Amino acid sequence: MILLALFLVSVYASAILRGWYAWKKIPIPKLSPDTPPAFFSVIIPVRNEGQNIISLLQDLERQQYPASHYEVIVVDDHSEDATPELVRQFQGQTSMSLTLLFLANFPGKRQKKAAVEIGIRHAQGDWIACTDGDCRLSPQWLQTFNQIRQSENPKMISGPVMYAPTQTLWQQLQALEFSALIGVGAASIAVQKPTMCNGANLAYEKAAFFAVNGFQGNEQVPSGDDEFLLHKIHQKYPGQITFAKAGEAVVQTPPAATVSQFLHQRVRWASKWKYYQSWSSQVLAVVVLGANISVLVVLLGAVFNYWPWWLGGIVLTTKIVPDALLLQQVLGLFGKKRLLSLLWLLQLVYVPYIVLTAVLGLRGKYHWKGRQLRTA
Template sequence: MLLAFLLVGAYAVVILRCWYAWKQLPEPRLSTDTPPAFFSVIIPVRNEAQNIISLLQDLERQQYPASHYEVIVVDDLSEDATSELVSQFQAQTRMPLTLLFLADFSGKRQKKAAVETGIQHAKGEWIACTDGDCRLSPQWLQTFNQIKQDQSPKMISGPVAYAPTQTLWQQLQALEFSALIGVGAASIAVQKPTMCNGANLAYEKAAFYEVNGFKGNEQVPSGDDEFLLHKIHQKYPGQIAFAKSSQAVVQTPAAATITQFLHQRVRWASKWKHYESLSSQALALVVLGANVAVLVVLLGAVFNYCSWGLLGIVLTTKIVPDALLLQQVLGLFGKKRLLSLLWFLQLVYVPYILITAFLGLRGKYQWKGRELRTA
């Protein structure tokens, strides 16, 4: 019981530090006088016929000089009408739009190869990445450019929020995902970056090549975002920024089913064993340890090894720091009402994280209609 309490206490200290670090993050103020950099927006897609046009329309509506950005869609063997829809949009838009087919490049497969192929054809000095099922604000590129001007980073990580959040299932996912965004942003603030999201990411093209891109983790199907984050931080410590701005928020849909959700989380968890960053490994162990501790104390209370009062203390020690951090992150997303679900989320979170941690060690999951395994 003492060990369990110490583990939860360590978790509380980490999350409180994240809460304080989040509050210290600078918020960009957009200025029309900021000189525009040229951005190449890379969108790797597979089977996004339902979403891709909305994303392209968002990019067409960017409040950014049309002469200073291009869009490159890289189709990863889609089995639906994704490429046809992009071609039709390409024919009627004035926005510089290129459609590439990964099948045309020998030996190229899956998302990392799609991103890398897009970068090889990019004209921009900066790369901005998002996914085919995302939605963007009109100030998305302008915000990235402002942060580039203000902070001179090599990489900018942006916030991602789940939308819509109409059902309880969507709301619980949005709440949990917001915590991940908050911890990732805070880790950047203390210059020990652990995580980011490829749905909202920008980096200097020269820096990508300076760290040899995705070389070294090709065996991991995903991780085009976090492995690159760690490599750029190692090469350029202190030159990672976080876009703490509601205008930089990218919206993406939550998993539609429990099966899809579990495969997504197993895919994420399967990357942990490949992290070379000690801070990332330590954070994963602290989170896992705290949730195991909650389960141990709960079982102890059920079987009369400890009091229910101790369980209440342990839960409060864990949840209060979570609430403080989430209040800040959800405020950025305009979703503070989701905080009321935090106690309920805790009940389902413990078994969920144990299951995904175990399955993540196996590294087997489905993604975009493919059966994949992380070596």
């Protein structure tokens, strides 16, 4: 059993070390005011974001990007709060090009994928930029996307997302774990085997979206507006996806407020795994799960004296050192390196959590935005 655990953790460590090296090689864009601006259509699917939407719209209004070269399209997904009214009020006082669409006006259209698709079909821009209603953006967000578009000529750009605020221990542990996901996703793109990205910070050619038939083929999965599209664009345009490794591109989003909300969010993410057609994504999911189960089994074996503690220490060290190396890079981008001191604590709670979410993800049943959802 120990040999199997060492093997699985070693494979995991090798993958993470490769990711760490790939992250270091991702170029950092240098913003230039002379870069020709593309026209961006910013798509924001929203549901019950009355507490957040105005702050996001103000961030977009403050973009250091030519006002003539971007528009904002908010697509309301049957909100039950004041979100639409707030957007309408903002429309009346801004000079920014702002459109409000209602998913209710399109029969049979519900949930985030449909909202994004409707927004794209009404978009004037050659490039689509996506974010969520509870996010915050830097003033150089669009400028950074445009710089990468010009310098690297990609079909899709995945952007970094970080949790904020991170004042409590609960928020800090979430931020640390989420940063690892961002790092792995960025590294997988860098080695041209993209596995994951985040729809809160994503840009792509509108033509590429239609060339891969958008979200067609995975409509039965409520989530996945980001990763399924990532896999489809990579399949059609290999090597033409890049990651925006720039502080100006970072999008902030709040961590889950409660344990229940957190678990439902992670089950929602895990429910996509069984629908992945990308073998690299499937293999990575299995390796991560196998390595974490190995750590749990070995540590429990040491507790019950099945083998010495030093063997458990070797297994744990083999996993945690590569994690620390990658996280140090990602947290450096976010300006949150101090969170690395919590890695030992995260490891203790992460193992049972990932096993639980993997099992619940196979069921595909969860609550989100006031809805009971289930993958087909």
